[in-house]
Amino acid sequence: MRSLESVNPFLRPRPAPSPGRAWVPLVGALSLLLRLFAAAAPAASLEPPRAPAPRAGLASGDAGVRLAGGDAVPAGFPSSAPFRDRAVILCWHSFLGDPSLPTDFSLAELKAQLDALAALGYRFPSFAEAVSGRLEGHLNVVVTLDDGHRTVPAAVERVFSERGIKPSLFVYPSVIGTQAFAMDDAALGRLSSEGCLVGAHGYHHLFVTADLARRDRAAFDREIHKAKEKTEAITRLPVVAYAYPFGALSPVTKEELVRAGYAYGLAVAPGFVYADGAFDDPLELPRLVVTREGWKDILALLSRNARAFR
Ligand SMILES: [Zn+2]
Numbered sequence: 128m129r130s131l132e133s134v135n136p137f138l139r140p141r142p143a144p145s146p147g148r149a150w151v152p153l154v155g156a157l158s159l160l161l162r163l164f165a166a167a168a169p170a171a172s173l174e175p176p177r178a179p180a181p182r183a184g185l186a187s188g189d190a191g192v193r194l195a196g197g198d199a200v201p202a203g204f205p206s207s208a209p210f211r212d213r214a215v216i217l218c219w220h221s222f223l224g225d226p227s228l229p230t231d232f233s234l235a236e237l238k239a240q241l242d243a244l245a246a247l248g249y250r251f252p253s254f255a256e257a258v259s260g261r262l263e264g265h266l267n268v269v270v271t272l273d274d275g276h277r278t279v280p281a282a283v284e285r286v287f288s289e290r291g292i293k294p295s296l297f298v299y300p301s302v303i304g305t306q307a308f309a310m311d312d313a314a315l316g317r318l319s320s321e322g323c324l325v326g327a328h329g330y331h332h333l334f335v336t337a338d339l340a341r342r343d344r345a346a347f348d349r350e351i352h353k354a355k356e357k358t359e360a361i362t363r364l365p366v367v368a369y370a371y372p373f374g375a376l377s378p379v380t381k382e383e384l385v386r387a388g389y390a391y392g393l394a395v396a397p398g399f400v401y402a403d404g405a406f407d408d409p410l411e412l413p414r415l416v417v418t419r420e421g422w423k424d425i426l427a428l429l430s431r432n433a434r435a436f437r
Contacts, residue, residue, distance in 0.1 A: 153288050173307055180305060182239065186228070190255060210399075212402035212403070213265055213267065213399040213401045214262050215267070215269070215399060215429065216254070216269040216412065217414070217415055217416075218231070218271045218393075218395075218414050219272050220273055220274055220276060221276035221278050221279075221308075221428065222237060222282045223278055229418045232419070233235070237286050238286055241290055241323070244268055244429060247431055249267065249429065251267070252291040253293045253295065253322075255295075255370065257402065258404075258407075260404060265436055266433060268429070269295070269296060269400070270293075270294040271295045271370065271414065273297045274302075275299070275303050275315060276308060276309060277308055277310055279296065280313075283318055283321075293324075294323055296326070297322060297328035297368070297369075297393070298325065298326075298358060299354060300357035301330050302332075302360055319361075319362040323364045325361075325366065326358070326370060326391075327351075327354035327366050328370045328372055329350045329372040330353045331349070331350065331373045333346060334373055335351065335372060335375065335380050336375050336379075336409075340380075348383070351380075351389075355388065355389070365388075367390045369384055369389045369392050369393070370392040371393065371394055371395075374396070374414075376411065380392075384385050385410070389410075391409050391412060393414050394413060395415070395416055396411075397413055
C-alpha cells in the first residue's frame with residue numbers, strides 16, 4: 128500500500144506550496160516538485176530566486192493575528208487552508224477478541240485504539256457529517272464497521288456510544304439474519320434507529336468489478352441493486368452509501384452505483400475526505416482497514432497528521 132504522503136503532500140508537517148488546488152489531491156509529490164521547479168526557475172531569468180516578500184497582511188496592523196492555514200506558506204503561494212478540514216475514514220470488522228483473526232479485536236483493544244486517537248486530539252464525526260461539509264480541522268476520524276458481525280451491537284453499546292461515536296455500518300444482506308456470525312434484522316434495525324447510518328456492502332460480498340459484470344451481469348446487478356433494496360427493507364431508510372467489498376471496484380461499478388441511486392462509494396485506499404467536496408470523489412472515498420498488523424502504521428500516520436498544522 129502506498130503511504131498517504133505519497134499521494135497527498137499536505138500530510139507533511141510543513142504544508143507544501145502549490146500553484147493550484149483542484150488537482151493537488153490527484154497527483155503525486157513528484158508532479159508537485161516538477162511544477163515548483165518550473166515556477167521557481169523561469170527560462171528567461173538568470174537571477175537567483177528572491178526571498179518571499181513579507182506578508183502584506185502582517186505588515187499592515189495585523190501583528191499578532193495568525194492567518195489560518197497560511198502561516199507557513201510563503202507569499203505568492205496559495206494557502207493550504209482548504210486542505211485542513213478533513214478526516215480519515217477507518218474500518219473495523221468484528222470484536223471477538225480472537226488474536227488469530229487479522230481484522231478482529233477485543234473490546235478492550237478497541238477502547239485502547241480509540242483512546243489513543245482521542246489522546247492525539249482526534250474527534251469522531253459521523254460519515255454523514257464528513258461528507259456533508261461539516262468537518263472542522265484536521266483531527267477527525269470517521270468510524271465505519273463492515274460486514275454486520277454479531278459482535279457489532281455490543282461494541283456500539285459498550286465502546287462507541289460512551290465516547291459519543293455513531294459508527295456507520297456496511298452490511299451485505301445475504302447474511303443478515305441467516306448466518307450465525309452476523310446480526311439479525313432486529314439488531315441492525317435497532318442500531319439504525321439509534322442513529323447509525325447503514326449502507327450496503329454487496330449482497331453476497333463479491334468482487335463487484337468489470338470482470339463480474341462481464342461474466343455474470345445478473346450477479347453484478349444483484350450486488351448493487353438488491354443489496355440496496357434489502358438493506359432499505361430492514362432499516363426503512365434510504366441507503367445512500369456503498370462500501371465496495373474487498374475495496375474492489377471498476378469504472379462500471381461506480382456507474383451502476385449512480386444508476387441505483389447511491390451517492391457515495393467507499394474504497395480501500397489511503398487518503399482523506401475533505402470538507403470541501405471539490406477535493407473528493409464521492410464514489411471512491413478513501414478508507415483504511417484496521418488490522419492487527421497494520422494498526423501501528425495507522426496510528427503513526429494519524430500521529431503525523433496530528434502534527435501537520437502545528
Ligand atoms: Zn467486507
